[in-house]
Amino acid sequence: MRYAIVDIETTGAHAKGHGITEIAVVITDGTTELERWETLVDPGLNIPLHITHLTGITNDMVHSAPTFDAIADELEEVLSGCVFVAHNVGFDYAFIRGHYEAIGRVWSSPKLCTVRMARKLLPGHASYSLGRICEDLGIINDARHRAMGDCAATVKLFHHMLATNRAADVVSGMLKRGERESWLPQHVPxxxxxxxxxxxxxxxxxxxxxxxxxxxxxxxxxxxxxxxxxxxxxxxxxxxxxxxxxxxxxxxxxxxxxxxxxxxxxxxxxWPIHNRAQKSIPIRTAIVSYTDQRGFKRLHLQRQRHSKHAIRWFRREDDARAWLHAQAVLHKLQPELLGLGSDGRSQSIGEDRRTAHNKAMHTIIDAAQTRETWAIVDRGRTPEERAIVLMENEQVKGWCYTDATVKRFDEISELIELKNGSATADAIVQHALYERELGKISFDIIEPTA
Structure with missing residues (x-):
């Protein structure tokens, strides 16, 4: 088997927006070097000063160097038929594959990571960075942070590891199609x-x-x-x-x-750093109340992400309007005073109707704000277990897992672990109820007996 040990130097830490300044490749059969290939590369970008201080590669050095496009064919030929090997292979591989993609070409290769190999074959080291592991093993690198210097050191490390007892099995396992070492982050076992x-x-x-x-x-x-x-x-x-x-x-x-x-x-x-923000809270239709300049209590529909100031809220606006229409009919109220607008036939309500109107509105608001408790009973983590979510109106109050058989609502209160709750949690349950209506998921609902 032929291996292409690769190291690159770049203008930055990630392939998107940065370029390659130097590439070195050593071809080996696992015990003997067969070929060396290296070149400076014009990245088409200015090399930052701190990168120059690290690598020693200056803008003048790459000014007359070939672009990646110019060396793409030759590099592909050098790498052809080889396993791509690098220390933290994801970095070098991503840059080279990304540069091929940038010129409209597709390139791929089986690959091995010498960091992962070292963790398997050379356990017990405090660090597996190239500098530290080479220092531990007595491997000398006379040109650190230059492509061929690091590449040559990686070759020696690779040969050292292949000489260990378990090397053949480890390499074979890592090269299997879909082998997890090839795509798991380097530090994750x-x-x-x-x-x-x-x-x-x-x-x-x-x-x-x-x-x-x-x-x-x-x-x-x-x-x-x-x-x-x-x-x-x-x-x-x-x-x-x-x-x-x-x-x-x-x-x-x-x-x-x-x-x-x-x-x-x-x-x-x-609040993990890579969860940029909490899950988006859906916008819902809220029904809010207010008193107009004539002293009439009125209702209004508005779209919002929270239930603040709402006497009720609905996932769909049509459901909110249907509820308001039902209240208008039940209490003989004019629809436009309930936020439904006018059909052109209603007449302005007289001042003498204000007391009766406001009394009916208070009845509607009080009924809407009555605290109704109920619970969801869902699958647990084992066949015998059940999950219970306690709700108060549309808000999540808490949940628990239990092996107990729950048949009545009054059995739930002692089991539930109360939670702080959130608008996101409330929206999660509302979405689950909607999915239940559509038949996508199933769970039971338990309500208090009258």
Whole structure:
């Protein structure tokens, strides 16, 4: 088998918006160097001063160098038929693939990461950066942060690892189609992924300190986590995101509804840096009351994301209008005073009707604001377990998991763990009720007996 050990120098830390300034490739059969190839590259961009201080590559040095387009054919020929190997392979691979894409070409290769190999074959080191691991092993690098210097050091490291007892099995496993080492972030052990449930749940990406940097949910946690690591690594944010992940934790929640509620709660506790904002809260139709200049109590429809000042709110405007029409008919009130506008036949209400009108309006408002409690009974995390969500009108008051058989509403209060609640949690339940109406999900609803 032939391996292409690759190292590149660049104008910045991510492939999107930055260019390659130098490429070095060493072809090896795993024990002996077969070929070396290197070139400076004109990135078409100014090289930042701090990059020049790090690598020693100046703008003058690359001024007359070929562009990537000019060396693309030769580089592809050098890499052809080889396994692409690099220290933190995702970085070098993303840059080279991105540069081919920029000139309208598709390039791909099987790849190995010497960071992951070292963690498997050379355990116990404090750091697996190229400089530190080479220092530990006595590998000399006379040109650090230049492409061929780092490339040659990586070759020696690679040869050293291939000479260990388990090397053949480790390399074979990493090269298998879909092998997780090829797409998992470099610091994440495969055992973390193996432990993920293929069921509804919540997952957390943790940094080196064990702090959640991203929290998500899915109806299939394992599949969703896998999708985070698909595709390109071009953007700086994505590269930083993957580089910061050291551990993946997850928990089954039993149902999508519970996964969404627990995700919302965990995000509000930890506010992870890569959850840019809390989940978007849907805009709903609220019914609010006010008193006009003539002293008449009136209702008004308005679209808002919260239930503040609302006597009732509805997911759909049509439902809100239907409720108002029903109140107008029931209490013999003019529709336009309930926020429904005029059909052209109504006449202005006289001052002598104000007291009766306002009395009827207070009756409507009091009834709308009556605190109605009810509960959702959903699937639990095991066949025997049930999840219970306690609601007060349209607001989430709390939830719990229980193995107890719950048949009556009055059995719930002692089981429920009260929560702080949020507008997002309320919207999650309303969306679940809508999905239940459509037959997409199922759960039971328990109400107090009269």
């Amino acid at each position: 495969t055992s973390d992924f193996e432990a993920l449930p293929s069921a509804p749940g919540v997952y957390r990406f943790l940094n080196k300190k064990g702090t959640p940097i991203y929290i998500g949910m899915s109806h299939n946690v394992r599949h969703r986590v896998r999708t985070h690591f698909n595709g390109s690594m071009k953007s700086a944010r994505r590269q930083a995101f993957l580089r910061d992940i050291y551990c993946i934790k997850a928990e089954s929640c039993g149902s999508v509804l519970m996964a969404r509620l627990i995700e919302d709660e965990l995000i509000r506790i930890h």
